Amino acid sequence: HSRDIKRFWEWGRKIVCVGRNYIDHCAELKNPVPSSPLIFLKPTSAYIREGEPMKIPTGCDSVHHEVELGIVISKNGSDIQQSQAMDYVGYVLALDMTARDWQDKAKSKGQPWSMAKGFDTSCPISGIEKETIPDPHNINLWLNVNDESKQQGTTKDMIFTIPFLINYISSVMQLEEGDLLLTGTPKGVGPVRPGDVIHCGIDSVVSMKFPVEEEKESITS
């Protein structure tokens, strides 16, 4: 692949996610509000784009939608200072689809969330928007399931800001061109079922739709 940043999902090397970055989402799942960012990873094999279905993995009883502002890293950096951080960003709309029953089970056993967060199709994304988003800390994220409003939040309510997160993460692991950073979800998460359609957006600037399907066992001989 040529390294066209507009097609970062084809060659970007990691997806770094922030959990519990909105107080009202911490409260709805009865989780503590973190005093430092909660970081986890998703594999890049989880990406899907509009036109592809989101598939509920076999054996999972509850896949939740989480609409999030995504940050595409535009150049390599380590120890990126907060004052420089906004030179490294482009914006996407993203879903952090989560197998909530698997996550709950992992949490109760003290195990990582990798399976709950990393299943195939668990990271639907839009294209990159930059000029259309003048202030990423003042946009509205919304999500409907079958035209019913489920999530509505403003990035004003993020606990840890984008420069803080970029500095925090890049002091430990380099951020590379084409990486995606998911900044957490506001309240209103909930389950989706086969046949549902997820429609989400950032204000009226960008929106995307994904149908939900059951994963079918692939038939190979």
Ligand SMILES: O=C([O-])CC(=O)C(=O)O
């Ligand atoms: O699974 C969770 O609740 C953590 C998370 O990804 C978020 O807050 O966006």
Ligand SMILES: [Mg+2]
């Ligand atoms: Mg999330």
